[in-house]
Amino acid sequence: MPQPTPNTPRMAPNGSNGSNTSRGFNGLLDADGSYGARGPQATDDGTRPKSDKAELDLNALYNRHRQTERRKARHIRIVQLLLLVLFIVAWQIAASRRWIDPLLFSTPEKVLAQGVKLYQEGTLIGHIFTTVWETSVGFISATVLGVFLAALLWFSPTLSRIIDPYIVVLNSMPKVALGPLFIVVFGSGALSIIMMAISVAVIITTLVVYGSFRETDKNWIKMARTFGASRCQLFRTIVFPASMPAILSALKVNVGLAWVGVIVGEFLVSKRGLGYLIIYGFQVFNFTLVMLGLVLISILATLMYQIVAHIEKLSMRFKM
Amino acid sequence: MIIRLRAVSHAYITEKGAHQALRDIELTARKGEFVTLVGTSGGGKSTILSLIAGLLKPTRGTIEIGKASGDRRAAIGYMLQHDYLLPWRTILKNVLYGLEIQKKICPEDIGRAHALLDEVGLSGYARRYPHELSGGQRQRVSLVRTLITDPDILLLDEPFSALDYTTRLKLEDLLFDLLHRYQKTVLLVTHDISEAIALSDRIYVLGGKPGRIVKEIHVPESMRPISPLSRRRMPAFQSIFQEIWEVMERHAATDTEHAAYGT
Numbered sequence A: 001m002p003q004p005t006p007n008t009p010r011m012a013p014n015g016s017n018g019s020n021t022s023r024g025f026n027g028l029l030d031a032d033g034s035y036g037a038r039g040p041q042a043t044d045d046g047t048r049p050k051s052d053k054a055e056l057d058l059n060a061l062y063n064r065h066r067q068t069e070r071r072k073a074r075h076i077r078i079v080q081l082l083l084l085v086l087f088i089v090a091w092q093i094a095a096s097r098r099w100i101d102p103l104l105f106s107t108p109e110k111v112l113a114q115g116v117k118l119y120q121e122g123t124l125i126g127h128i129f130t131t132v133w134e135t136s137v138g139f140i141s142a143t144v145l146g147v148f149l150a151a152l153l154w155f156s157p158t159l160s161r162i163i164d165p166y167i168v169v170l171n172s173m174p175k176v177a178l179g180p181l182f183i184v185v186f187g188s189g190a191l192s193i194i195m196m197a198i199s200v201a202v203i204i205t206t207l208v209v210y211g212s213f214r215e216t217d218k219n220w221i222k223m224a225r226t227f228g229a230s231r232c233q234l235f236r237t238i239v240f241p242a243s244m245p246a247i248l249s250a251l252k253v254n255v256g257l258a259w260v261g262v263i264v265g266e267f268l269v270s271k272r273g274l275g276y277l278i279i280y281g282f283q284v285f286n287f288t289l290v291m292l293g294l295v296l297i298s299i300l301a302t303l304m305y306q307i308v309a310h311i312e313k314l315s316m317r318f319k320m
Numbered sequence B: 001m002i003i004r005l006r007a008v009s010h011a012y013i014t015e016k017g018a019h020q021a022l023r024d025i026e027l028t029a030r031k032g033e034f035v036t037l038v039g040t041s042g043g044g045k046s047t048i049l050s051l052i053a054g055l056l057k058p059t060r061g062t063i064e065i066g067k068a069s070g071d072r073r074a075a076i077g078y079m080l081q082h083d084y085l086l087p088w089r090t091i092l093k094n095v096l097y098g099l100e101i102q103k104k105i106c107p108e109d110i111g112r113a114h115a116l117l118d119e120v121g122l123s124g125y126a127r128r129y130p131h132e133l134s135g136g137q138r139q140r141v142s143l144v145r146t147l148i149t150d151p152d153i154l155l156l157d158e159p160f161s162a163l164d165y166t167t168r169l170k171l172e173d174l175l176f177d178l179l180h181r182y183q184k185t186v187l188l189v190t191h192d193i194s195e196a197i198a199l200s201d202r203i204y205v206l207g208g209k210p211g212r213i214v215k216e217i218h219v220p221e222s223m224r225p226i227s228p229l230s231r232r233r234m235p236a237f238q239s240i241f242q243e244i245w246e247v248m249e250r251h252a253a254t255d256t257e258h259a260a261y262g263t
């Protein structure tokens, strides 16, 4: 089958020994304006006069640029931190001076104390763990399921045209309204909460990812078809990898959506978790507990988002 | 004959209506021959290649491919106008893409890929990504991706049109050398008259709307073994250029007359 056997020593038209493999086939490519013929190892040849005063010191310029950028970034971080501190201090002062009702809005001091107390009682970690676990399962399953449904739609354009109006209806419906139904079907436990998180995120994921599947560059598809690719191969080797950025960005959005589903779910059924903490605090009129729940949710949601964003960045090292 | 088109017509059917792109195309290529189709853009050149490659079905007429018994897809390599390298694959993985679609990759294929990359002056680039390469380098990768599947027939759709002039001249020589060495049958499509004369054994001129073959030109035997760069300096080159130019002008002129009559 391999008729052209480039493994055998090739006939070099210029009669050279052929050992200089980085050269073009007959020396023509040497003059190529691109650096290809020289091979990637070829760097500056060092013949440049280093003491020449007219020469720009590119390294120094680049380093200075990086230093300025880093300093700017550091300043911004400092201002951001100051804002946070300012907010906490203002909250504390406003409450202790009775500008806001400390019974309703609590104080940073009391929130911290409440947190420490729950931690010492040994329940805080449990609440955090429950909610984080439910949210993680929720956003990952929603993404996987959404991608799966999008693939189904891609494989059958007819199906996708038929169910298009129903998807629009499902998408515009507020999913949390399904809460009571989920409780009836999946029981009043973690399963209902996870289903709630999934339902909030899955339809929009399907729509976004399917859109990305359909917008795959037609020329890549044509290229694959010139080699005789089947529809399955098209999906595996072109459409799916080309949509990776859209899928990862859906994953990121789904983190936020899953938090909505999980917290609402915990409001409705749970005996554990941060949503439960909030609703319980509300029922016993302990607004410090409510505030603690809110603070923890904002910290954890941010952390989770950052982790996913970091994973996205790591897996996007190539340029699209 | 390894390729034979008989009275092939093709119409594109879209939501806006049906539009005839080709009319009664008669075209042949012998084994090992380098045939070029030259014509203005929008003339139907790419359509002819897609028909031969089997990506489109002719509305009328027949297309015969010499290797009638074997798999048509394996017998034909089709190189598109742009490289369309996949940005998430390394150069090596891009080169192996076509093979991967057609069969299982064996270790020997990887060796061949490296050897072919060497041959087009891209040794050491196997682990790079496409965005790190220049346009000319990328097009060479695309050529290797097509060659490594070892097709009998190569269809080349304006492979150099997106490149700057000097890069193009060098790639023409590279292509000429490679294809003669491996004895491929080539059907090249271009709007560049001098590229057609520099590379081919035989030239078809495509003209009119819908596109049809308006002239067939045999490049003199004496010119054929000569490399593209040297051919451009031969006296015969100019006269052939003149001949094709006049034919294309005449058909461009008839088109405007048609347009004036509101057809």
Ligand SMILES: Nc1ncnc2c1ncn2[C@@H]1O[C@H](COP(=O)(O)OP(=O)(O)O)[C@@H](O)[C@H]1O
Pocket (backbone or CB within 6 Å): B012, B013, B014, B019, B021, B039, B040, B041, B042, B043, B044, B045, B046, B047, B048
């Ligand atoms: N997929 C398509 N659908 C409808 N019309 C097309 C399509 N592809 C090409 N055409 C039309 O067919 C004619 C010939 O196109 P093409 O074969 O691409 O010409 P060329 O390659 O010579 O530039 C043009 O008028 C073009 O608009």
Ligand SMILES: [Mg+2]
Pocket (backbone or CB within 6 Å): B042, B045, B046, B157
């Ligand atoms: Mg074209």
